[in-house]
Amino acid sequence: MKTLFATGYRANELQIYNQKHKHIPFIKKAIEAKLLPLIEEGLEWIITPGQYGFDLWVCEVVLELRLKYPQLKLSIITAFMNPDEQWKEEKKSYYQQIISQVDYYGAISHQPYVGPWQFQARDELLFRKSDGLLLFYDEEATEGSSKYVKEKALKKHQEDGYQLIFIGADDIQNAAEEENYNEYDPMYDEPFE
Numbered sequence: 001m002k003t004l005f006a007t008g009y010r011a012n013e014l015q016i017y018n019q020k021h022k023h024i025p026f027i028k029k030a031i032e033a034k035l036l037p038l039i040e041e042g043l044e045w046i047i048t049p050g051q052y053g054f055d056l057w058v059c060e061v062v063l064e065l066r067l068k069y070p071q072l073k074l075s076i077i078t079a080f081m082n083p084d085e086q087w088k089e090e091k092k093s094y095y096q097q098i099i100s101q102v103d104y105y106g107a108i109s110h111q112p113y114v115g116p117w118q119f120q121a122r123d124e125l126l127f128r129k130s131d132g133l134l135l136f137y138d139e140e141a142t143e144g145s146s147k148y149v150k151e152k153a154l155k156k157h158q159e160d161g162y163q164l165i166f167i168g169a170d171d172i173q174n175a176a177e178e179e180n181y182n183e184y185d186p187m188y189d190e191p192f193e
Contacts, residue, residue: 001038001131001163003045006031008054008136008167013144016053019094024057027136029175030167031061034134038165039069046134047126050076050083050099051145052091054136059098075104077126079118081111123149127156132163140169 011017016024035043046062048055055076062074076099084095099105108122127133133153137146156162 001041001043003047003130004035004038004043004132004134004165005126005130006046006048006055006058006134007051007126007149008058008134008146009141009144010051011053013146014053018090023172023176026172026175026179027054027167028057028061029179030171031058031134032065033171033175034165034167035061035065039065039072044071045073045075047075047077047130049122049126050078050095050105052087052095056095056098058134059102063098063101073103074101075106076102077104077122078107079122080109080113081107083107083113085112123152127152127162132165134165134167136167138168 014023035046046058048058050056050059059074059076062072066072066074084092087095108125109118133149135146135150135153137150153162153164157164
């Protein structure tokens, strides 16, 4: 796989309303765990719609991984121009900081939001330009925007073997448990005498 399309839940679909939420580090750790084997096998590009939430956390992880894997490229392709126009200043600043570091930034429609066709056109392009999908989707959770991408990906998988990689609640839980285990001090396992 040379190019990976990465997307998933928006932050508000996860009830995450700022970058200080306690679960974000575990989500990012789960992303890294999925990306590392792909990078080792020759992954070159990660493309994402750049929506506030999972997409931008993927970008953060990729930007960190590029320190070790400088050949890794990152692209954000939005559905329309200036998707951050209505965002609060903190979110807008965070977004601008990320897009300033990507290798390619573009928009499908060179106008502001007009209609859902822009999202459909964006997704069609991202599927066409990629060999596989990393999707944050959880069958047990809210369906949200990930549901539609999952349906398209499953169809593409059946038609031409498009690769699917999912991140779900179990992956996040495993990342949290691993992190807590790494912080655990075994010194306290010694019996008191």
